[in-house]
Amino acid sequence: MRPIGRLLAATLCAGALATSALAAAQEPPAADAPKAKAESKPRAKAARRDRPGTYMGRPIADVMSWQGAEWLFRDTRVEEEQPEAMLDALEIQPGMTVADVGAGAGYHTVRLARRVGQKGVVLATDVQPQMIAMLKDNARDAGARNVRPLLCTQRDTKLPAGEVDLILMVDVYHECSDPEGTLDGMLAALKPGGKLVLVEFRGEDPDVPIKPEHKMTLAQVRREVEPRGFAFKTSHEFLPWQHVIVFEKPADEKSDRAGDR
Ligand SMILES: C[S@@+](CC[C@H](N)C(=O)[O-])C[C@H]1O[C@@H](n2cnc3c(N)ncnc32)[C@H](O)[C@@H]1O
Numbered sequence: 001m002r003p004i005g006r007l008l009a010a011t012l013c014a015g016a017l018a019t020s021a022l023a024a025a026q027e028p029p030a031a032d033a034p035k036a037k038a039e040s041k042p043r044a045k046a047a048r049r050d051r052p053g054t055y056m057g058r059p060i061a062d063v064m065s066w067q068g069a070e071w072l073f074r075d076t077r078v079e080e081e082q083p084e085a086m087l088d089a090l091e092i093q094p095g096m097t098v099a100d101v102g103a104g105a106g107y108h109t110v111r112l113a114r115r116v117g118q119k120g121v122v123l124a125t126d127v128q129p130q131m132i133a134m135l136k137d138n139a140r141d142a143g144a145r146n147v148r149p150l151l152c153t154q155r156d157t158k159l160p161a162g163e164v165d166l167i168l169m170v171d172v173y174h175e176c177s178d179p180e181g182t183l184d185g186m187l188a189a190l191k192p193g194g195k196l197v198l199v200e201f202r203g204e205d206p207d208v209p210i211k212p213e214h215k216m217t218l219a220q221v222r223r224e225v226e227p228r229g230f231a232f233k234t235s236h237e238f239l240p241w242q243h244v245i246v247f248e249k250p251a252d253e254k255s256d257r258a259g260d261r
Helices: 035-040 068-075 077-081 083-088 109-117 129-141 179-189 216-226
Strands: 022-026 045-049 097-101 119-127 148-150 164-170 192-203 231-237 242-248
Touching: 035 148, 045 192, 068 129, 077 083, 083 109, 097 109, 097 179, 109 119, 109 129, 109 148, 119 129, 179 192, 179 216, 192 216, 216 231, 216 242
Parallel strands: 097 119, 097 164, 119 148, 164 192
Antiparallel strands: 022 045, 192 242, 231 242
16 A cells, blocks of 8 residues: 555544534324324424534544544554454455445555455545545555545535445544435435445443544444434444444335434
C-alpha cells in the first residue's frame, strides 16, 4: 500500500457535522380509549426530538479527518482488526457488487476488490474528497480496476438503487450526522436479500481503547437500524475489539419504518 506521505500529522477528528434529526414514533392507543373515538381521530404521534449532535440518545462522533488517514494504515491494524478474517465471515463471492461506504483511503476497498474479482465491482464512497483522492491512488497502485470511487454526502449515499449485494461500513456509522438519510439510501441501494454489515468498536467494553463516541453497543445499533427497514441477522463476535453486525434487506421490504420522514 502506498504510504500517504503528503498527509499532515494525524489529527483524527474534524469539525462536528452533526445535525438534529426529528422522527415520529407511534404511540399505542390507550387501553381504555373508546373504540368509536379512536376510529374518528388520527392517532396522536409522539415526536422524538434529538438534541443537536445526538441521535437516539447517543452523541454523533466527529468525522475522522483525511489528515489522519495515516492512522488507518497503522502497522498494528491487521492484528487489532483482522481485516481478512472479518471479510471471510461475510462470504463475499466473485462477481458480487459490494459497496464500501465511508471507505476512507481504501484499506478495505482493495481487499474487497480482490474478493469480488474482475467480474465484480466495489463502489467505494466517502464524504471527503481528499479521502477519495487517496483511495483512487491506492486502488490504482493495487491494480484494482474494479473500484468505482464515489464522493457522497451525509444525506445522499450516491449509490445506485437496487444493485448492491453487500454494503460494508467499517468504523463509519457512528460518524454519520444524518443516520436516517444514510440508512434509507443504503436500503434503497441493496437488492432484496442484500446485506448491510456494520463493523463498530464495542461500546459495551471499557477496555477497548477508543473514545466512547467512536464505539457503539449492539443494542444501540439495532435500535437505530431496524426501524429503517433492515432485519437483524447476526453479530459475529470473534474480533478482539469490534462487533461485525449483519442486517438484511427483507425480500418483501415495505416502507413501514417507524420514523419515516
Ligand atoms: C474512521 S474512517 C474509516 C475509513 C475506512 N472505513 C477504514 O476502515 O479504513 C471513517 C470514514 O467515514 C467517512 N464518513 C463519515 N460519514 C460518512 C457518510 N455518511 N457516508 C460516507 N462516508 C462517511 C469519513 O469521511 C471517513 O473517511
